[in-house]
Amino acid sequence: MKIRVINPNTTEAFSHKNLLVARAVAAVGTEISTSQPDGGAASIEDHCDEAVAVIGILEEVLKGEKDGMDGYVIACFGDPGVHAAREVARGPVVGMSEAALRAATLVANGFSIVTLPSRTRIHAERVVREAGLAQHCRSIRAIDVPVLEFEDANQQVISALMEECRRALVEDKAESIVLGCAGLGDLVPQLGEALGVPIIEGVGAAVKTVEGLIALGVSTSKIGAYAYPVEKIYSGMFRALSPHDESAQRARPQPPTQTASRD
């Protein structure tokens, strides 16, 4: 099966890190590829960055459909564009936050999210709330380091992150840690060894979730909220995203007639 991990920012180092993390956990027979948009933001740290990222994600899913992908991972904490991507994709689309939060609750009663910039807190709150997992969230903690600075992090910054994790365990009574940024995935072994609790990283968690759905033979439901987009031609710079030509050939597998006409 072919799974594409979409890095919605334009920083190649992130895509590369995603690739390593994803391949390390993929099953035999799973072909992982990664992609990133041609244009957009070098890191996703606020709602404007997310808005730009969603367009990039849609472009990448459209490409992925042409490449015959069986499923997709959105590798950005906050899961931007996940609903739109599900409309476009035939196979399953899973965001790294939802996958991570759910994994955390299966091995621990309470988790804390530890992330980088403080202002991404609202995105973490949103995914916790939308996943219906607020009762398990002990805290959301941030060290105030910009995402791209962390890329070149020296051990001092990593120590700050670890200290915040420790506080979550001791002060907030967390029993596991969810890493709140796609760029933190390679720290799992180091943190896990030091802290002795499950450290959940979302890119790998999402890869395994997509793999599972594909193995179950489950595709995105094409009735209701995630039906293929309404056919129309977008104008201007969005022309290439128009849900027109694609929908022509994918229109064939129809939901049964009795559900097609329901309100």
Added chain:
Amino acid sequence: MKIRVINPNTTEAFSHKNLLVARAVAAVGTEISTSQPDGGAASIEDHCDEAVAVIGILEEVLKGEKDGMDGYVIACFGDPGVHAAREVARGPVVGMSEAALRAATLVANGFSIVTLPSRTRIHAERVVREAGLAQHCRSIRAIDVPVLEFEDANQQVISALMEECRRALVEDKAESIVLGCAGLGDLVPQLGEALGVPIIEGVGAAVKTVEGLIALGVSTSKIGAYAYPVEKIYSGMFRALSPHDESAQRARPQPPTQTASRD
């Protein structure tokens, strides 16, 4: 004061309808203008349309800031892009759904949303849930007519809409009706007269809400979730949206030092 009503689709007839609805309710001294993106979707009926619309909204808010706007209305049921727009704007930004739902609960204990395509139901559910008003929502009902077809609606389609409103009142015990599409604003008098309950249309409701916030002297908080976007240069076709040059001059009004360093 200057308020811009942003129609996030590319159909001029919608912008014109918004203008009429907004001017009809604006206070003396409020200058209403409308705008719409250069490119994008002719109607907003699914998540892909929303994704495209958000970029258009950001462009329009950036233009609006240059034009000295004091506040903005997002004229699309579903309130796409409202958080991103608040990051960019100095003054308040209000979505038509949130304004409509809140207005409804001030004059009735229970409301129903009546909208056009069934698949927009998920957007209506989202705004109800995010507004924290689920306990007042009696039902979400849809007649299955595409948004643009409704533009040329004959009396027969309007009758179908009215019939759905009636059912909401009788079967679901709604006490007011919220219209679930920016294109329905001109039907308020006709529906109100026929049904005898408050009919809430969000564009006007949002205009009055923005007017109110401006009159109170309240701007968008620039600490935390709605702070100005992180300065960076977007690449590719998003270059013009980069939160860079603008942020240079707006960087001056700082939050107090004790809050700047908070986590």
Added chain:
Amino acid sequence: MKIRVINPNTTEAFSHKNLLVARAVAAVGTEISTSQPDGGAASIEDHCDEAVAVIGILEEVLKGEKDGMDGYVIACFGDPGVHAAREVARGPVVGMSEAALRAATLVANGFSIVTLPSRTRIHAERVVREAGLAQHCRSIRAIDVPVLEFEDANQQVISALMEECRRALVEDKAESIVLGCAGLGDLVPQLGEALGVPIIEGVGAAVKTVEGLIALGVSTSKIGAYAYPVEKIYSGMFRALSPHDESAQRARPQPPTQTASRD
């Protein structure tokens, strides 16, 4: 349009303060008047005070209906009597707490309420919960000063209040402040300048909300929960509140027959 701001305590200084705050934000053409009950409590600080205040509010709304008011503001944090007042009034009735909380969430993701006596905390909790905005409430903080003592507040007491606001911003991560008492309205400029975040005061917020509803042509729904009171004669000291004579003349505008008989 004519809006009456009802101060439900018997302290004239509060009504006067309300008048100044309300007029400062009212639109051209809005005629603000204030009123207060003949008897009752000099300040509203517990449930007993609220109980007494509700009767006063009903009396004032009945007077207001005779005076041809188009809408009402209830100027007491906690919004006592707002449902009963909506039954009696033809036009919209808005409580200052609900208006303030909603305004806060439009310009900031998280707010804190800062109020005077600690025991009014339960009233603040109630309005937050009933407004469905708990997810945005970062904290409720109180300085323990009786309401009427604050009236003669020297700068020292104001400093205590400001310090509590600062703590809400720094320790609780609030991004805006809601003032939890109608008597604090005149502190908005001083607090806003010092703190650099939106300071929301409910009397003005409610005036603008009522103005908006009236401009939209929206009245209180007269089917269901806010229908005119059931006609009956109250005995004893409540005789004057009986929903009888008034209902005779207001009985004319009926909801449509199909909704009158619904269960």
Added chain:
Amino acid sequence: MKIRVINPNTTEAFSHKNLLVARAVAAVGTEISTSQPDGGAASIEDHCDEAVAVIGILEEVLKGEKDGMDGYVIACFGDPGVHAAREVARGPVVGMSEAALRAATLVANGFSIVTLPSRTRIHAERVVREAGLAQHCRSIRAIDVPVLEFEDANQQVISALMEECRRALVEDKAESIVLGCAGLGDLVPQLGEALGVPIIEGVGAAVKTVEGLIALGVSTSKIGAYAYPVEKIYSGMFRALSPHDESAQRARPQPPTQTASRD
């Protein structure tokens, strides 16, 4: 122990019915008395009636404290004034709705409320929500008969009520019935025999709940939300309700000093 069942309307037949229902379930050694306000509404069917009733309840609790009552039942579905009454009373105060809903959930997973006028639905919704029991509430059903008409109910009206109960069991999957009006208490045997499921009537349920709290030696907490009312003199017709003279003598049992100064 001495328990007073307060009927907050002015209809003596209700007080008498309460007395019979309460005495039938009271334990050996429990002395039941009933009371009703001198003035007010003959039945409680909307928010205005409730507002008037709350004043009556406060008067009756003040009298009850002089009469040495150990606890109180508020015999009106909707539990008006329960928080204010708790401030005034030393012993426990229990509303009939909360007692009934809780009893229902101890013997059945799902209950339905069956009540008289449709417009009291909002009161039933409120008590369900405030009791935190929404997940157990299968439906709220009303036959549209005014409360006082039901007093003279012939068998035809009772049959309508029973039919509504049956629908709740069959269509809504309720497993028990909560009667939504203090005037329905004497129908329990008849309904129980016909329907074969628990029929919960709140006056008796509240009497047993108060009895239980008194037997446990538990009084109303006098720190925080239910502390004795703030001392002040009410003016005008509320003078007799002033929380002044009473508070003088009851001021003695103080909470410990470390809690007195807490925020």
Added chain:
Amino acid sequence: MKIRVINPNTTEAFSHKNLLVARAVAAVGTEISTSQPDGGAASIEDHCDEAVAVIGILEEVLKGEKDGMDGYVIACFGDPGVHAAREVARGPVVGMSEAALRAATLVANGFSIVTLPSRTRIHAERVVREAGLAQHCRSIRAIDVPVLEFEDANQQVISALMEECRRALVEDKAESIVLGCAGLGDLVPQLGEALGVPIIEGVGAAVKTVEGLIALGVSTSKIGAYAYPVEKIYSGMFRALSPHDESAQRARPQPPTQTASRD
């Protein structure tokens, strides 16, 4: 009436303490007996202990039915097995946690639970959430002492408990204390005198609740979720628990035919 207090652990000292606490609050005419399983855990401190306890509870309820019990109390904080016990029992079954939490909210707006081992926190969280009372729960606090060690507690351990209660009142703004273990019931007078707020102990609270339900003539609903268990023969060591022979004779009181066939 005959009420059995089931201690689901095997420590006789607990059963004896339950007996004293229960008899101290029982009404005239209530016959209290206690029982405990023949085998199982000496204390209930985790989910495995609970699992074992539930089997013991079922055995004891089956015995109790043969002994003609009118109702049951489950004397373990966490209310293990309460749903299964309701299936087996004809009369009401009440868990001590639910009874305690509800009692607390009737005399105070906010409570804290103070318990022994930290790991029982998840059980306390569960009962708060399932009772729908999260909005009243100020905190769950634990001193980290194993349940059985507390049995031999010297004054030093009791002081630690009292200190934790004090912190709940001062730091968390609790207004009452719920004791989170059946073994703490005898500390109520000492704690109450020292702290000056309601101290709620669940065994007594549950006894009074069961007494109340029986006095009201309310039995467990035998349609839906708490119907008698499906008739089948358990194999192996569970043979004695098989819901077969008992159900033969208790099958007679049927729910009415119209509800028996409902879905």
Added chain:
Amino acid sequence: MKIRVINPNTTEAFSHKNLLVARAVAAVGTEISTSQPDGGAASIEDHCDEAVAVIGILEEVLKGEKDGMDGYVIACFGDPGVHAAREVARGPVVGMSEAALRAATLVANGFSIVTLPSRTRIHAERVVREAGLAQHCRSIRAIDVPVLEFEDANQQVISALMEECRRALVEDKAESIVLGCAGLGDLVPQLGEALGVPIIEGVGAAVKTVEGLIALGVSTSKIGAYAYPVEKIYSGMFRALSPHDESAQRARPQPPTQTASRD
């Protein structure tokens, strides 16, 4: 990796069906085994059956730990014993309901659960609520056929099930179907082909979820709620379940000291 699918009833046909379903979806390198308790209930249809099943599950997990299992699936809709099993197991334990509900929400906005006996509805409601997914649950539907009868189901019974699924899609607007019983797993292809929407079966979903967690290197957190059971000797027939000898050797991998002492 070695995963054991525990069928908590005593019917071998179920275990065999689980084996087929699990192997059909397992990854290369995953070794699936199944087990079932020696004694207990032949099917799990009420809370008593669940109580008995939990003991069987614990026995099977203890055996599994000796057999070197890396993870477990609990193959019973309702996920009985999942918390207790997590205490005992080193690796992850996943219940089929939670896995199924989560899978459903990744490919559809709304799901319905279709199950067999009506009285298991309360179990389905519980798992939906505990998973935090109530906002996605469109309905819970049951055909009233006992679990074991379904085992010998002819096409007529399957048609009834399919008809109920169809109603969920058309009347309740579900977009996917979750099968509410471990015995229905082999119907996925037939239902999926007929209905054209995702049909989610939990045993397979749970196998893939456990596989994913193991691949991620995530074990059950051994601090807090899922720590190894408190060491004690169970008496009587539960002796073999005592968390004693096992804990001796597994005591070695300790959480770090700073978390061991936290409250």
